Amino acid sequence: GQNIDQPTEMTATEGAIVQINCTYQTSGFNGLFWYQQHAGEAPTFLSYNVLDGLEEKGRFSSFLSRSKGYSYLLLKELQMKDSASYLCAVRDRGYSTLTFGKGTMLLVSP
Amino acid sequence: DTAVSQTPKYLVTQMGNDKSIKCEQNLGHDTMYWYKQDSKKFLKIMFSYNNKELIINETVPNRFSPKSPDKAHLNLHINSLELGDSAVYFCASGWRGGGETQYFGPGTRLLVL
Numbered sequence: 001g002q003n004i005d006q007p008t009e010m011t012a013t014e015g016a017i018v019q020i021n022c023t024y025q026t027s028g029f030n031g032l033f034w035y036q037q038h039a040g041e042a043p044t045f046l047s048y049n050v051l052d053g054l055e056e057k058g059r060f061s062s063f064l065s066r067s068k069g070y071s072y073l074l075l076k077e078l079q080m081k082d083s084a085s086y087l088c089a090v091r092d093r094g095y096s097t098l099t100f101g102k103g104t105m106l107l108v109s110p
Numbered sequence: 111d112t113a114v115s116q117t118p119k120y121l122v123t124q125m126g127n128d129k130s131i132k133c134e135q136n137l138g139h140d141t142m143y144w145y146k147q148d149s150k151k152f153l154k155i156m157f158s159y160n161n162k163e164l165i166i167n168e169t170v171p172n173r174f175s176p177k178s179p180d181k182a183h184l185n186l187h188i189n190s191l192e193l194g195d196s197a198v199y200f201c202a203s204g205w206r207g208g209g210e211t212q213y214f215g216p217g218t219r220l221l222v223l
Contacts, residue, residue, distance in 0.1 A: 033211055042200060042214040043153070085151060096141065097166055097205050100153040 002026045004101035006048045006088050011107045012078055020073045020104045022088030032072045033098065035060050035087040043087055047073065075106075113137050114215040116201050122221045123191060131186045133201030140152045141165075141185035143202040143212065144176060153200070159184050160206045191222045 003025040012018040024032070031050040035043035049055055049064035049071060061074040075082055085103040092099070114135045123129055135142060143166075144156040158166035159178040173189045184201060198219050204212035 004217040037151075042216050045213070048211055076185060087153065096204060096212075097143070097155050097158055099155070100152070102152050 001093065002090050002099035004088055004090060004099060006086075006101040006104045008102070009105045009107070011109065014078055014080060014108055015043050016078050017074065018074050018078060018106065020075075020086050020088075020106065022071045022073070022101055024069050024088070024090050024101075025069070026069070026090050026092070026099075028093035029090060030093045030096065031091040032033065032062075032064055032071050033089045033091065034060075034071075035089060035100075037085045037086075037087060037103070046086075078108050080108050080110070082106065112212050114203055115199060116199075116215040116218050118218060119216060120219050120221075122223065124223055125191055125193060127191050128187070128189045129191060129220070130188070131199055131201075131220075133184045133215055135182055135201075135203035135213070135215075137203055137213060138185070139203040139205055139213075140181055141204055141206040142178065143180070143201060143204070144184065144186050145200040145214075147198040147217070148199060149197070157184075157186075165206075188220075191220075193222050194223045196220055 006022045034046040037043045047062035054063045059076045064071045087103045088101040089098040116133050141160045143158045147153045157176045162178045175187045178184045198217045200217045201215040202212040
């Protein structure tokens with residue numbers, strides 16, 4: 001099975017940088033995903049790591065260390081619209097099912 | 111064009127009723143999923159279908175019965191609704207072999223009174 005842990009809440013200021021950590025224990029690993037979910041909306045895909053290292057997409061970057069079972073999502077130049085829940089999810093090898101962490105609620109203040 | 115669509119968006123019903131939620135994807139994916147997101151926002155897999163075949167069935171009461179008439183559609187029927195079934199149900203689609211991510215529908219907000 002999968003066990004995924006991420007902080008429940010974080011706060012940051014507009015224009016700042018924030019790092020959201022995710023640790024996982026898994027019996028089979030086929031990628032780690034980060035999703036963003038605004039209140040009342042569906043999760044939307046942000047980034048994907050299957051190999052160790054950093055993936056950068058605009059203001060968002062995601063890092064993976066498979067040996068440590070660790071990932072982080074880095075958000076730069078924070079904007080008010082980045083206030084949302086950020087979900088870390090691990091995909092298994094068998095049926096490509098995603099197991100989600102409980103999400104980190106990020107509040108960006110002026 | 112909407113990639114993954116669900117109907118209805120909102121569903122309010124009485125305990126004991128039977129209801130269905132429909133999902134369609136136009137991305138050509140071979141696998142579709144149902145997830146449940148509870149009041150604490152925890153998103154959990156319920157079922158997965160690959161080319162109309164059930165491949166994942168997590169610990170879900172048998173009052174929940176998914177049906178896939180073709181690989182672009184996955185419906186969820188719920189019998190004898192209970193208060194605890196109140197949640198947001200998300201449909202998603204993707205490729206069984208991995209690769210790109212799963213794409214989520216807009217969700218169906220079910221409230222059982």
